[in-house]
Amino acid sequence: MNNQEILSSQIYDPSIYKRPNTTVDVVIFTIIDKQLHVLTVKRTEEPFKGMWSLIGGYVDIEKDKNLESTATRKLQEKTGVQTPYLEQFETIGNADRDPRGWSITTVYFALISSEGVELKTGKGTNDIKWSKIEKRKIEEPLAFDHAEILQRCTERLRNKVLYTSLPIHLMPSEFTLSELQKVYEILLGQKIEHKSFRRRMLGADILVEAEGMRHEGRRPAQLYRVKEGHNAHFFIRNLEGAT
Amino acid sequence: MNNQEILSSQIYDPSIYKRPNTTVDVVIFTIIDKQLHVLTVKRTEEPFKGMWSLIGGYVDIEKDKNLESTATRKLQEKTGVQTPYLEQFETIGNADRDPRGWSITTVYFALISSEGVELKTGKGTNDIKWSKIEKRKIEEPLAFDHAEILQRCTERLRNKVLYTSLPIHLMPSEFTLSELQKVYEILLGQKIEHKSFRRRMLGADILVEAEGMRHEGRRPAQLYRVKEGHNAHFFIRNLEGAT
DNA sequence: GGAATAGTGTCTCTGAGACACTATCTA
DNA sequence: TAGATAGTGTCTCAGAGACACTATTCC
Numbered sequence: 001m002n003n004q005e006i007l008s009s010q011i012y013d014p015s016i017y018k019r020p021n022t023t024v025d026v027v028i029f030t031i032i033d034k035q036l037h038v039l040t041v042k043r044t045e046e047p048f049k050g051m052w053s054l055i056g057g058y059v060d061i062e063k064d065k066n067l068e069s070t071a072t073r074k075l076q077e078k079t080g081v082q083t084p085y086l087e088q089f090e091t092i093g094n095a096d097r098d099p100r101g102w103s104i105t106t107v108y109f110a111l112i113s114s115e116g117v118e119l120k121t122g123k124g125t126n127d128i129k130w131s132k133i134e135k136r137k138i139e140e141p142l143a144f145d146h147a148e149i150l151q152r153c154t155e156r157l158r159n160k161v162l163y164t165s166l167p168i169h170l171m172p173s174e175f176t177l178s179e180l181q182k183v184y185e186i187l188l189g190q191k192i193e194h195k196s197f198r199r200r201m202l203g204a205d206i207l208v209e210a211e212g213m214r215h216e217g218r219r220p221a222q223l224y225r226v227k228e229g230h231n232a233h234f235f236i237r238n239l240e241g242a243t
Numbered sequence: 244m245n246n247q248e249i250l251s252s253q254i255y256d257p258s259i260y261k262r263p264n265t266t267v268d269v270v271i272f273t274i275i276d277k278q279l280h281v282l283t284v285k286r287t288e289e290p291f292k293g294m295w296s297l298i299g300g301y302v303d304i305e306k307d308k309n310l311e312s313t314a315t316r317k318l319q320e321k322t323g324v325q326t327p328y329l330e331q332f333e334t335i336g337n338a339d340r341d342p343r344g345w346s347i348t349t350v351y352f353a354l355i356s357s358e359g360v361e362l363k364t365g366k367g368t369n370d371i372k373w374s375k376i377e378k379r380k381i382e383e384p385l386a387f388d389h390a391e392i393l394q395r396c397t398e399r400l401r402n403k404v405l406y407t408s409l410p411i412h413l414m415p416s417e418f419t420l421s422e423l424q425k426v427y428e429i430l431l432g433q434k435i436e437h438k439s440f441r442r443r444m445l446g447a448d449i450l451v452e453a454e455g456m457r458h459e460g461r462r463p464a465q466l467y468r469v470k471e472g473h474n475a476h477f478f479i480r481n482l483e484g485a486t
Numbered sequence: 487g488g489a490a491t492a493g494t495g496t497c498t499c500t501g502a503g504a505c506a507c508t509a510t511c512t513a
Numbered sequence: 514t515a516g517a518t519a520g521t522g523t524c525t526c527a528g529a530g531a532c533a534c535t536a537t538t539c540c
Binding site for chain 3: 193196199200215218219220235237
């Protein structure tokens, strides 16, 4: 009994239309050595066997109660991270992106601190690594349309940095304002005036002072942590650099 | 033969996972009689037979080259409109939204001028109408999770109105600034200071003066049209009303 | 003329950018 | 001490909000 036959034997079964293949991809961003990185795995199966790709996989309708579960499950499997900042980015579906036929992928992006993350070689993958992003690309070619996805996603991230507090999710639990500013600058690819930055962040009521100071380099700096329950602040005015 | 066994017996075949049902829904907004409306159809099939629903349908992998084609095809079939403002909103996939099982829908929203639109009763639907939106809801109950989708989508639209020029796509080809302001106010659910509004719109370089004036009521008003090729302007500062 | 709508002048206020300044550390 | 990084004071500037004003129409 093939797919088609199964279909027509059921009443109200929507699959009178052949169903596209459905996957979820997760663009997992982090900062390592003052540079933006994305998590990639080497494919162990055709198509694109041996090429690097974003983290992703099929929606498992037995295991996953919704699309976001698929994303968090994938993230968990690869990084052990449980509660990242996770946002749905876009869904791409067309006839060409997968040589096996019409396929749909819902792309999420996650922001995590690289602190304490140990990458796990899961089932079906023998190689996984953080790939450095430069000019919205990584060095290695990516499978499927993942290079385009990465580019658009990096662009979206940069745009959101202009008017949100998203970069706090790339920080470890305690950090200084200078460290946070540095992360903003990495994402934007440009310097920010430090006085404006401090005014903006401290005025947003999203940070609380942590105990103690960071002693590193010269004058010690106040440590902050993200206010409990805080997820995303939207500033009413953009930083410059919007083009 | 269970899922796992099927899996391991097939190489490279993505359908080792049962595929969810995949659809596209389009939230088609327009302004009628100074109120926001959304296009709805009455369902002629189970499930939810006889209930109103958003415009949508299965991805037809024979006809549609990508997801957006599915959306424009649906829009075309129902309204005859060819080139609306169309934006992907979100994708919802879970086990509960459709009684027939795990299903995924990619939701688009479209903004069109109601001027000159004639609704078409297409195949499979015997009733179609513009439903008035009040408090992010319409009067009639909606099938599936469409009420939630409509609510979130209306909310997203309102948010974007605070910092974009999107409402111009709800206007007929020529309009006055007062008419445009009225549409902004409808979407925001609040008054805007008219001087600020004119400064903002005229400063954005997205409108050009059209020939002639609108003579209606008292003093005639300058007609404008959208600058050729213009799609969406992002202001660097929000209107008030952000909460 | 009065009412209504279109359109302007101009003040305040907020927050980003610029940049000089002070503070506190190490070498 | 000098150099580096942390942090402040304060001016300018753009654009939103407020609101009084003028302009043009119909009655």
